[in-house]
Amino acid sequence: xxxxxxxxxxxxxxxxxxxxxxxxxxxxxxxxxxxxxxxxxxxxxxxxxxxxxxxxxxxxxxxxxxxxxxxxxxxxxxxxxxxxxxxxxxxxxxxxxxxxxxxxxxxxxxxxxxxxxxxxxxxxxxxxxxxxxxxxxxxxxxxxxxxxxxxxxxxxxxxxxxxxxxxxxxxxxxxxxxxxxxxxxxxxxxxxxxxxxxxxxxxxxxxxxxxxxxxxxxxxxxxxxxxxxxxxxxxxxxxxxxxxxxxxxxxxxxxxxxxxxxxxxxxxxxxxxxxxxxxxxxxxxxxxxxxxxxxxxxxxxxxxxxxxxxxxxxxxxxxxxxxxxxxxxxxxxxxxxxxxxxxxxxxxxxxxxxxxxxxxxxxxxxxxxxxxxxxxxxxxxxxxxxxxxxxxxxxxxxxxxxxxxxxxxxxxxxxxxxxxxxxxxxxxxxxxxxxxxxxxxxxxx
Numbered sequence: 415x416x417x418x419x420x421x422x423x424x425x426x427x428x429x430x431x432x433x434x435x436x437x438x439x440x441x442x443x444x445x446x447x448x449x450x451x452x453x454x455x456x457x458x459x460x461x462x463x464x465x466x467x468x469x470x471x472x473x474x475x476x477x478x479x480x481x482x483x484x485x486x487x488x489x490x491x492x493x494x495x496x497x498x499x500x501x502x503x504x505x506x507x508x509x510x511x512x513x514x515x516x517x518x519x520x521x522x523x524x525x526x527x528x529x530x531x532x533x534x535x536x537x538x539x540x541x542x543x544x545x546x547x548x549x550x551x552x553x554x555x556x557x558x559x560x561x562x563x564x565x566x567x568x569x570x571x572x573x574x575x576x577x578x579x580x581x582x583x584x585x586x587x588x589x590x591x592x593x594x595x596x597x598x599x600x601x602x603x604x605x606x607x608x609x610x611x612x613x614x615x616x617x618x619x620x621x622x623x624x625x626x627x628x629x630x631x632x633x634x635x636x637x638x639x640x641x642x643x644x645x646x647x648x649x650x651x652x653x654x655x656x657x658x659x660x661x662x663x664x665x666x667x668x669x670x671x672x673x674x675x676x677x678x679x680x681x682x683x684x685x686x687x688x689x690x691x692x693x694x695x696x697x698x699x700x701x702x703x704x705x706x707x708x709x710x711x712x713x714x715x716x717x718x719x720x721x722x723x724x725x726x727x728x729x730x731x732x733x734x735x736x737x738x739x740x741x742x743x744x745x746x747x748x749x750x751x752x753x754x755x756x757x758x759x760x761x762x763x764x765x766x767x768x769x770x771x772x773x774x775x776x777x778x779x780x781x782x783x784x785x786x787x788x789x790x791x792x793x794x795x796x797x798x799x800x801x802x803x804x805x806x807x808x809x810x811x812x813x814x815x816x817x818x819x820x821x822x823x824x825x826x827x828x829x830x831x832x833x834x835x836x837x838x839x840x841x842x843x844x845x846x847x848x849x850x851x852x853x854x855x856x857x858x859x
Contacts, residue, residue, distance in 0.1 A: 418444040419536055422463035424454035424472055424480070425498065426766060439529040451475020451700070455483065463493065465535055467519070467528075470499035470506060471716045473766070474702045478509055478666045478722070485514040494535050498523065500763035502745055502793045505720035509666045517542050521763070570730055570859050572776075573599045576614020577851040579739065579782055579796070579818040580640050587824035592853025595640040596739050596818060598778070602730045605708030607631045609726060609737055611645040614853065619649035628655050631707050633699075634662035635739060636723040637673045645674060646683050656692035661705060663714075663722040664698045671696040699724060715770040717741040718763075719795035727770060733859050736774040739818040741767075743801040746792045748785075751804045752841045761808065771809040776859055778851070779805065780818035784831060799831065803838040806846055817851040 421443045423434055431447045434440065446461040448454040451472040458466065458480075466484065470477040477497055484490045497510045498519040507518050517531055517540055534540035576582075576594030583593035595612030608615065611632060622630065630650055635641055650656045662670035675687040687694070699705075701724070705712040713727040718741050725738035744751070744760055754760060761768070771777060781802035783791050788798035796818070797805075806814050816835065819828055828850055835848050849855075 418442070419465070420444045420446070420461060420463040421465045421467065421532065422446045422448065422454065422457055422461055423467045424448040424451070424457075424477075425467070425469040426450070426471075426473055427469075427762070433525060434528065437525050437529065439532075442529075443532065449473070451477075451480055454480055458484065458490070458493075465494040465496065465532065467496045467498055470497055470501060470510075471701065474700050476664065476666075476701065476716070476722050478506075478513060479664055479700075481510065481513050481515055494540075496531065496535075500745070501718055501742075503718075503720045503795060504793065509721075511542060513666070515542070516540055522759075570600065570602045570733065570735075572735065572857050572859065573601075573618075574614070574817065574851045574853060574855040575599060575618045576610075576612040576644075577817045577819055577853055577855070578612075578640070578821055579780070580821045582613045582640075582643075583821045587826070590825040590852060591819060591828050591850065593821075594853050595643060596635075597644065598737060600710070600728055600730075600735065602709055605710050605730075607633060607707050607710060607712065607728070609633045610635055610641045610739070611648060612640050612642070613644045613647075615644035616647040616649075619647070619651075623649040623653065628653075628657060630656065630658045632658060632660045633712065633726060634660065634670060635717075635725070635737075636663060636719065636721055637665065637670060638721070638740075641739075642674065642677065646678055646685075651690050651692045651694065654691040657695070658692050659695045659697060661697045661699050661712075663724045664700060666722060669696070669698070713770070715767055717767065718743070718745065723795075725767070725770070727774065733776070734774040735776045735778070735859070736771050737778045738771075739778075739780050740795055741780060741797060742793070742795050743797045743805050747801060748789060748798075750841075751800045751838070754804055756808065761804075764805070764808075768805070768808050771805070771811070773810050776813045776815065777806065777809065777811045778815045778817055781816050781831075781835070782818055782820050784834060799834045800838050803835070803842060803844070806839075807842050807844055811846055813847045815849045815851050815857075819850075 435445045446457050448457050451474045468477045494516045496517040497515045500521045575597040578595045594614035596610040597612050597614030598609040600607050678687045699714050701716045703714045711729040714724045717723045717725045728735045781799045782796035783798045785798050785800045
């Protein structure tokens with residue numbers, strides 16, 4: 415009697431794992447399961463599976479990172495890999511295929527189809543469906559500037575230096591909310607962190623240079639251009655006495671250091687990364703990582719956006735600040751969000767992120783599209799106003815600041831969008847305090 419083929423299934427959902435291992439055809443294989451990326455790596459080495467099914471957003475290690483480990487290890491060349499994901503996002507599919515995945519399985523999946531994929535793999539007949547077949551378009555199932563006043567008991571200062579997404583904008587239609595792309599400064603006493611290096615980091619750098627700030631911690635949520643385009647113009651990196659720690663997610667193809675090195679080449683810029691005067695230190699971040707910067711604790715979580723993208727939770731002085739600029743909630747959903755109940759299956763892909771955000775004192779989160787715009791933007795990695803409101807409700811948020819404004823939205827559009835937000839909150843019966851972020855907006859908590 416031949417030995418059973420071994421399959422390792424790595425998924426954060428116990429429900430999915432139980433459904434697979436208890437299915438009628440499960441007796442045809444020997445199974446092992448893992449719920450985190452680290453556990454998956456450990457069981458690849460100990461269980462020695464013939465096939466691994468990996469969820470794209472495993473806790474603590476991205477699915478693509480594990481795929482790369484398997485495909486670059488000479489001892490694992492014969493190990494098959496199926497990537498599973500809730501994300502109907504083209505970049506993730508193409509990267510998985512480029513890195514050597516045998517199949518891309520879209521959630522929620524039919525368990526019969528899953529076992530058919532197993533059978534095809536072991537009969538050497540499994541081929542990946544083309545992108546166009548997997549990612550069919552989903553049908554519908556449905557302002558004024560703040561003057562900062564610092565109360566004595568509020569010690570944490572938050573300043574928005576850039577609040578646009580995609581690319582910077584300028585002109586008379588963008589005066590009130592500004593046109594710089596994402597950059598946030600958080601300061602608590604002498605401790606300072608910066609999140610994202612969009613074009614807004616240039617004026618921040620001018621200020622820090624004048625203040626003589628020498629030690630800087632810069633966190634990058636992901637390496638799309640609107641979040642890194644300002645880095646070459648960040649003045650402190652040209653000061654020999656400056657120490658700049660740069661934290662970013664482990665990349666699919668290149669590291670953060672390699673990406674920034676590519677930006678600073680003679681074809682694009684007169685100075686290379688190696689010629690920068692400041693001492694630069696690069697640090698890789700993964701899902702569920704933790705970094706301590708003085709009194710501030712920084713936690714990470716994957717978000718629903720093309721590529722390896724992180725959201726951040728900063729815990730300081732007993733307060734929790736969550737900053738997530740790129741996150742597509744309820745991908746493709748166009749029904750009435752106030753009809754979604756707490757245990758609705760549509761929320762299942764977001765449970766972990768909801769727990770990460772829940773009860774935050776301040777949520778800074780995008781809602782890039784008007785509800786009527788969203789059908790044409792599905793799988794672009796950004797949320798509609800209505801769908802983002804679901805997150806606010808599920809996470810019990812009392813204070814929400816909306817950022818990452820669409821570059822096509824003028825000041826008048828964002829004012830109109832503010833009313834859409836109020837209408838959605840009212841439909842949900844929520845009393846959340848809502849603000850639209852603007853460049854140089856400053857608050858204290």
